[in-house]
Amino acid sequence: MDKHHRLLVIIPAYNEEESLEATVDELVGVAPSVDYLVVNDGSKDLTERICRDRGYNYVTLPVNSGLTVGFQTGMKYALRNGYDYALQFDADGQHMPEYIDEMLETAINENADIVIGSRFLHVKKEISTRMIGSRLITVMIKLTTGKRVADPTSGMRMFSKEMIKRFAQDDSLNPEPESISLLIKKGAKVSEVQVEMRERQAGESYLNISKSIAYMARACISILFVQWFR
Template sequence: MNSKKVLVIVPAYNEEESLERTVDELVSVVPDIDYLVVNDGSKDATEQICLDRGYNHVTLPVNSGLTVGFQTGMKYALRNGYDYALQFDADGQHCPEYMSKMLDLAIAEDADIVIGSRFVNKCKEVSARMLGSRIITVAIKLTTGKRVADPTSGMRMFNRKMIERFANDDSLNPEPESISYLIKKGAKVREVQVEMRERQAGESYLNIPKSIAYMARACISILFVQWFR
């Protein structure tokens, strides 16, 4: 990795089946990286795994959701002087070997946000799952003039300026609507082609009804709500 100081933020809620594999792979592939597991009030053995394995972690007393967990990581990054922070899923879908490419692009283009994108060089599959992603891409394009190929990717790198914003602004969340909002405010966003795996273990909280609600909320926020912020 580059000499820049980078923190990988790993939000985790009930990830006992995948956390150990995820963190051990992260440390093996990028041994000089710093990471922070944010245990979001898990009810399973997530906390015990962190203790047994000696993982760098903080534990929230109750489940507070992804936004609070991510902001906790950003506050840690800000207070400890990190140049970049990377949002990284605990479920094993993200591949740590792409971190170097993301950091290199962030530095080379002075990007505020770099997204690990599945669709820079590849087309989205035709499926109900990808329909929402296509709609969000169009919504961002309509409101910002910029195209984000993979707006729902959870693998995102943020520079110091963005770390400060996320750490101090409770209205921001690690979701497509915040990416859209920040673009409108002048943030430079770039994408790097990555491969992602299926969830390695456990179950996603996003079932079909929740996925539909997620996409609808994101689009409404991008197209309407953010004009009043």
């Protein structure tokens, strides 16, 4: 790990009692020099108790506020504490900390504002409803920005100090493909690193098939139309 650049791993967590311990333990074991912050998003299960009993670095939101608010909370913390980079990292065990070093090296060496942990940089997407939606979002971003993003729906993203400041101070931004597209339009440099991701290790994703379709449709509409007025 680069000792001259401070990195904060932001772990939004909502009702992740079944997977949080394994996620944080693996992160600390693989990347012990990295700081992290668990953002407990008003969980109703034992997530906060686990954070407290295990001595994790965490903050708790009083009510469930959603991924955007949880992520922005982490970015505000990163800005206030002077971090050079921040990494969005899932609490459900899908993301693998083995790739953090490479993502940080890419951010530094390529002077990238955003580095995406991409499942599909050198690997073809399978045929499924979600991957068809991902392909469509890739096309939309390419049409509107000229930049090809192979895995626009990846939730493993690293952000530079400038991006930390933007996300911390602009409530209209969210950790979703439409904001990545908007930031590219505004001059942000995006790089990708090939990674592997596991299936969710415990619990259930809030994205079922119908919600996945709605999510993809909303992202495409925002990229194509809404952002032209921002």
